[in-house]
Amino acid sequence: MSASEDAAEETVEANGALVPEVGDEEQDQDRLPGAYKLWLVGILVSLVGNEVFYFALGWAASEYGGSIAALALSAITLPRVLLLLVGGAVSDRVSARRVLITGDAVMLIFSVALATVAYSLGAPPLLLVATGVAVGVVDAFYLPASGSMPRRLVAEAQLPRALSLRQVGGQVINMGGGPLAGVLVGLAGFAGAAFVNAVTFAFTLVVLTAVRPRHDVSPAPKRDGLLKEASSGVKVAFSHPVLRPGLWLTGAAAGFLLPVLTLLVPLLVREEDWGAGIAGLVLGAQGVGMVAVTLLVVKRGPLGRPGLMAAGALILAGAGVLALGLSPTATVAVAAGVVIGIGNGTFSAHIAPLVLASSPDSHLSRIQAVLVLVQSLALLLMNNVLGALVDLQGATVVVVACAVMLVGAGLTGLASDPLRNDRTGLDRR
Template identity: 75%
Template sequence: MTRVSDTVPSEVAAEERTRLPRSYLLWLAGILASLAGNAVFYFALGWAASEHGGAVAGLVLSAITLPRVVLLLVGGAVSDRISARRVLIAGDAVMLVFSLLLAAAAYHLGTPPALLVAAGVVVGVADAFYLPASGSMPRRLVAKEQLPRALSLRQVGGQVINMGGGPLGGVLVGLAGLAGAALVNAVTFAAVLVLLILLRPRHDVPASPPTTSLVKDASDGVRVAFSHPVLRPGLLLTGAAAGFLLPVLPLLLPLLAREERWGAAGAGLVIGAQGLGMVAVALAVVRRGPMGRPGLLSATGLLVAGLGVLGLGFAPGVAGATVAGLVIGVGNGVFSVHMLPLVLAVTPESHLSRVQAVLVLVQSLALLLMNNLLGNLAGLSSPMVVVLVCAAVVAGVGLLGLASRPLRTNRTGLRS
């Protein structure tokens, strides 16, 4: 007969292994607050730019995107060299001061195009250093086997903020304009700054010694990312998802809905179903942990998402399109909640931020290129044809992922 005293310690130990550290939960609360502030600010910036016409709006968006893409690899190298936490503290401090100065300028000067473009440049440069450091923090705060649950919880929070950020931004801009949005952003940066100063990463690694130039450090991050047997196919799958899956709903669905006469409400239902599918998968992983081998499930998730996009292309009406949207969300959710933790877990400790920079760069370049290409193809042929092309590519890349033995058989982050 087993005594209670024999079983309780093992159960407590198991609970300790699965419980997310308080340091991560505090950091996550700060990050989600910052995401909310950014959502409001980006809406306000875009709204102010749209007052000056499409050319200025496009210029402001480019002012954010261009420096971010150009400096991402350098930002990752800096983070690995001087520590991600220091980069985040410096970035939050800079953005806090910038947000206060922008609020004052917008209050006194209004929103001239030069001010909006300058604001876009500052945000883009800050993102180039902030995003790689922030992306590496979960690995520094939780154990490898906790990464799927930690990142899934972050994804759920991000989805909720994305859904509420637009309406909240609209209300705030109507009440206080860009100046008010900048002040709200400053408050969130101040909150995150305080948390980062108090936090001490539990699994952090010493910063890399500056033995080479930043450019060489940055290129070494690219070399490591694309020479690693698991990272290489993982990054290729991520790029394919960014280029052929992510544009389907925001870019192609409105065009398809107009062509099929589903109306704006019908398109909204499809987007809502997709979000529901992603959140459901993420919550399941938060509750139960990873569902199995992460590489195998990531590739399978892309295959499922590709089938959902295929169903969207052939959907006879709003009901069928909504079901297809749910399938897309489930597939995309399975891919995301397993691929992102896998990339973090297998990355060498010396290159955590640099590989995150490569990951963000792959996604950004694929999205920039394919948004323009797919939009033009839809105009030349038809939205349904382009949706079916995306379905074929996404499903095909999922099959290629299943064919990659290092990716398919990897069990990193799974408890034996």
Template identity: 55%
Template sequence: MASQLDTDSPASTRPALPRTYLVWLAGTRASLLGDAAMYFALGWAASAHGGVLAALVLTAINLPRTVLLLLGGAVGDRFGARRVMIVGDSVMFTAALLLAIVSFRLGTPSWLLVVVAVVIGTVDAFYLPATGSMPRRLVGKEHLPRALAMRQAGGQIASLLGAPLGGVLVAAAGLSGVAVVDAGTFAVVLVVLVCVRPAFDVERSSREESLLAGVVDGVRLAVKDPVLRPALLLTAAAAGFLLPVVSLLNPLLAREHGWGAGAAALVAGGQSVGMVVVSLVVTRRGAMSRIGTGAAVGLCGAALGIAAVAIAPVTGVAVAGGIVVGAGSGMFACHIGPLVLTSIPETHLSRMQALLTLVQSLALLGANNVLGVLADAETATIAATVCAVMVCGAGIVGLASKPLRRLHRG
């Protein structure tokens, strides 16, 4: 993998990423760790009320997030990503403190869990597009691949540690304790955002344009642009047929082969390790010079890993396949992110991040249900094989796309 990366200059001579970006990244990763712990705690509390309420809590997060995402992107481009993030963190800091107080006094009634979930989903709809556009505002285009790779590695590590942290906190202090910790992480991000200002001036969208017109204009740009259009399609393919392999099909494959939960956990851990390692390599060495090709190659590599997981005769082969899946996923993410951010007009940064998130959410929602039905009707092996074929096909389409293949980093 390292031999494919751009090595025009030794890593030791590469300029360090801006300190403002590193401070912002540390704050947001701390907040992400708190959020991961909170998601675990909410799920655990909801499960005590039964499966229906647990599903309702998840829906209460995902529904407003999905419905309001494009509007959130338009708001970020109109009023500025940093301002939107400050408002969002302030709302979540207040909500987390109120949750801590109410849950300490009343426990975890169902209405409280649903209300908190709605607040989280609504804030996410505005916050995610804004935070997704911040790297472009804090670092130069030439540093974006390394900056985004570091962001991805940090996010993956926070996600890995979040659930165990949530379990420990729930056991020690209940939902109210988790809420206090989460509020603390939001306070950290608020301080960081107040102190850190974007180093690069980014033009905002016109105030004469309505927010609805801004939403439509963002979609129109993505559909017409020769680079953004295939990039969005590849992102949808990755979300629909790559992400479900570990979250949905991996446990089904383990049960199908009679391996047990431990083997499924090892495969999932291998996927995380592969993603983190590739992200750190890109952080250190930089991305491929042909950044569109790098994204497509990542999908092709992930397809090989999915095939290995699908047909693995023993646990060791499945774990190795999971590592390859993670490495391919990391390769794709480390190239598609900067590819999109450097191809977007400055007036559309948040809107395109919103569209990327929406495309992933919708693709994942549809694919999870289809693949689940296919696994029940046939086998999990067949469902995973379909994923391998589709991801490989998407990678080949990316390699065949002239706008992507000819696109150089920066």
């Protein structure tokens, strides 16, 4: 039985009072629980610390050249990818909240120790690489647990609004995190960034100890070995009639949409000789379009059937990418950025709650691990493939090819009856 069905069948509140009238009940359903808002504050504060710390790590590593900088950042990605499935299995076994508390406590201790060492020794390459490995290992356990928490804190019908609110907060922090990180690192260096990160982990740790999941599920039974349980997440994800096409769409977005923003926009702008300012405007316009959609979902809830909206959104994003690749002027390119942002925001606001709400209770964190793994592998692969293709064919051709792939992925999603007709998260009364 889903969390929303549980809520619908309750006749008495926890304090013994009768359930309100229908109008009041609808109002309560629109209001996100205080526990979720508190958890979200903790997560966003932690994200600020991460933005500062990752900038500081890359900046410190860049002093030693491109190879060391790439090695330090790869030291985060590699253990994260290798251990994600195991991390999801552990979270389903012992509860996501315990994993998060343990992860924050470990990173608090590690960050304080790192700040102390860096203050005394500076930031030698070996320390930077070791730091990347430690962060990647903790992330492998932390990310699946964190991804499953909204399902444990809010009712199923509230997931689109809850996840959109988190996305808006993340977008705001991403936009302001870079300048803030630059100032802090300039003032206090790598050691100061590690200390700021420790403070944010301490705050998040306090928040997590105060938060109690309202819709938590029992830990998965320990029937098999940890590795077999980890592989079970992959099997369940890709055998589920809704999760399977949803994950493929997510992989398509990670492989053909995200690289457009991070890799291809700068290359296209250079090819067109428009200047760095135009690249910033295109990315800013994409951010505006994305935030506008997610704010709309925060206010109104899902805009339609989630699978249908997600697939259609990829087609819209593909149209925006095509317009970007064929833009005759910088003004058209900026307008195309808005269309891409609307498509990207609509996709993210509907696919994330669809995957989370469709996940079996026994596999919440493991499905989140598979989701992160699909995104990471697709992005890692396609960044390198698309970069090489730009050197061979030019940025315009590659951007247009990405647009075609996005439209094709969206049409494929629309052809899936289970995905297109799924009404997860919509009002069923």
